[in-house]
Amino acid sequence: MKTLAIDQFVTHRGTTRRDFITAGGALVVSFSLPGCAVNAVTAGAPLPAAGAPWPAVIDRAAIDSWIRIAADGSVTAAVGKIEAGMGIGTAFAQVVAEELDVPLERVTLVMGDTATTPDQRGTGGSNGIMEGGSALRKAAAEGRAALLALAAAKLHAPVEALRTREGFVFVAAEPARRVAYGDLLGGQRFDVKVGDHPKTKDARTYTVVGKPVPRFDIPPKVTGAYTYVTDLRVPGMLHGRVIRPPEAGAHLLRVDGSPTIAGLVRVVRKGDFLGVVCEREEQAIAAASKLVVEWSRPAAFFWRDYDELYRHLRAEKPKASKRGDEKGDVEAALRMATRVLEARYEYPFQSHASMGPACAIADVRDGGAVVWFGGPKPYPLRKALADLLALPAEKVRVIWMPGPGSYGMNDADDCAADAALLASAVGRPVRLQYMRAEGTGWDPKGPPIAFNLRAGINSSGGVFAWDYEARGFSGRVRNNGTDVAGDTLAGQLVGGHKPKSTDWPQFSAESYRFPNARKVSHTIDWNRSMTTGLRTAHLRDPDGMATCFASESFIDEAAFATGVDPVEFRLRYLADAADIAVVRAAAQKAGWQTRVGPRPRDGGRMAVGRGIAYAPRNGSVVAIVAEVEVDRDTGRYRVRRFTCAHDCGFVVNPLSLKGTIEANLIQGMSRAMHEAVRFDRSRVLSVDWLTYPIVDMTEVPDAIDIVLVNNRPEARSRGAGEPSTRPVAAAIANALFDATGARLRRVPLTPEALLAAMKA
């Protein structure tokens, strides 16, 4: 059996194993992977590309791919997900500790290394707990069963007479007769397959899962010991920077071939891709700005402003149209209606604007590549990089390290591809961190959508027709992550690579039951954007904030039009019991005051209002009440309080969940109040925090109240990474209407727009 010693991986505690060893040898693990070449890695050294090939596939059916127990009893769990800053690493450790019966502090997680952890595509779609947690639970349960079988032989007792606790198997009737897990396995592999239906614990007996365990990653984060991808340094490493086309669609005509710039190692040009590699980081930054480059001046194809963009979305012939839920005959019902309500809603391009621009380190030589990056989906990226570098996938290893928060498909994958091109050109490891302008100006954007909504009201005052039409640029969903070079900016700029990302319809998801209903989603072609800063991809809860903003705002309009309180209206028309439960819970917790139409004016300058919105998302469901205070003279306003009723089933770690929900609400608030990517006819103008403002500390609410609904062991755990973002914009817009009687139908919900609407 060949052994792979892993020295350079990131654990959920945020340190590399090297740190653990130097910190006193607390953890000594040696993975031995099936069918793997000898590949001992020197601590801190770049992984020699000559060490490739790495296994094409980590066998997901083997316990050993998920769980390792060292001779000292410490447990290492591997998972094909990553820690995005919500505490999922701690949750995974809880799952393993629970199911394996080991002390929580003995569990270390390894995540997102394509050479050593099972391919679960990575994190996305709020599926970390559902997929990663579930796989670990099964593997740990199978592991525990295997340990019991080994112990039966060693302790000369039948399995039925044995119990497990704290890393020991013992005889139930004689607890002193016991054996440690580490002694049972002696550091060896389980060599057992994970069955289809391993016997997992009854969730009602859990003692670790479901408990508010403090996150392991936070202490190193507050001391500076947490190792982000930006902090990794490898010997012989150079620094790169890229130079992007100044205008959308510009081609590279000429580069000064031999510039004299301090520290310059190489100018790297491939098609329209241009970068510099220097000895020192500040030299690379200077070189990128000093380089004399000539670009073509293409015809402008963006828009003058958002008015023109939304007109374009409404007028353009769709490249694809999809119909969603359809019931009855909407057109006939609208003709028969005593009153037809119509409204247009609009949602802009938004940026991930991650806290740090993306960073990656690549070492491409001797026919292999190792790339460290900070994005959520290392496994597909391995294929994309193999495609870009024309290498077999087995010769490419992608290692996730924590990066600045990503919220979907930010600039991390692009940066990995760019770093790989630079490293491949110089034959030495290259660290590339984008500048702010590339982070905000060139990350893939959440797409803009224009909505046309109609509701038909019948003679008895009920809503009996509902017509939803979305016309948006596709979010260019990378269903499997970035798995071809054509979906990276590098692949597009180099040329000759086709994207695989696809269109995704933009439907709202609420369960209202109207007798006649129709949903149509039109995708407007935006293929020309692929080499520009207005290229689209998924941004947290892809399209969810937009579709819910339109739909849930319009529900409020329908409630007002039919003379019904907004909560009462929702309860009257909602079909799904879980949806009804969160709407009720949020209203109750917020002390909802029943009222038809806006709150009566009291004559003062400050107006207060409350609004509700709710959204289901892939099995989870959230309702939010926002309470706002508006200055009638200026239109400036503040959200004073959010109340959030949240149903994601059984909660693995309520403490982490609270942080996740709060952060989602604040990020959602930022997007609702402030965020729209600015552009002119040929350029993205949002390039930093002044031109892409986000929320600041003076604006955040006084309190956020959270009610967990359906948090019981019997309820399947669902995703929580994104759902609470979804209803935020609608809840705020509905609260502003309650406070002022003015309806805002375009995000961002700016003071200027509110003032204008109040005066209208």
Next chain:
Amino acid sequence: MITIQVNGRRESVRADPDTPLLYVLRNDLGLTGPKFGCGLAQCGACTVHLDGKAIRSCLTPVTTAQGAKVTTLEGLASANGALHAVQQAFIDEQAAQCGYCINGWLMTAAALLESNPAATDEEIRRGLSGLKCRCGTHMSILRAVKLAATRLAAGSKA
């Protein structure tokens, strides 16, 4: 050679005098607590203390730090390893998501509470308003800074 004093140690580095302090700290001295966020002094991720004052190291030339005492996140805890009240409060309030910005909040809050130990909610909010957090961790950060303020006040009375 440029000599600066960082976290109580004298360090000599070979760098262009215009080099921002941030790159010297991170790349030459291996102090990666301060982060590169924008390079424009707009976000605060690179914050360090210069003679106890919170400054943005991404736009501060390394030569500015000559003759001054630089403290980075790595030097915020006491020499005996006891965490600064702000650090402990951030742990207690679980005040981080991705954590990339957290250096800026910790260093700015520590300097703020040093100069104004009895800071009110409004003063804390205003004092931290120049910092960015993209994940939206503001609620727990605000709780943490207030907790630290309360503890520091209690400690100074004791």
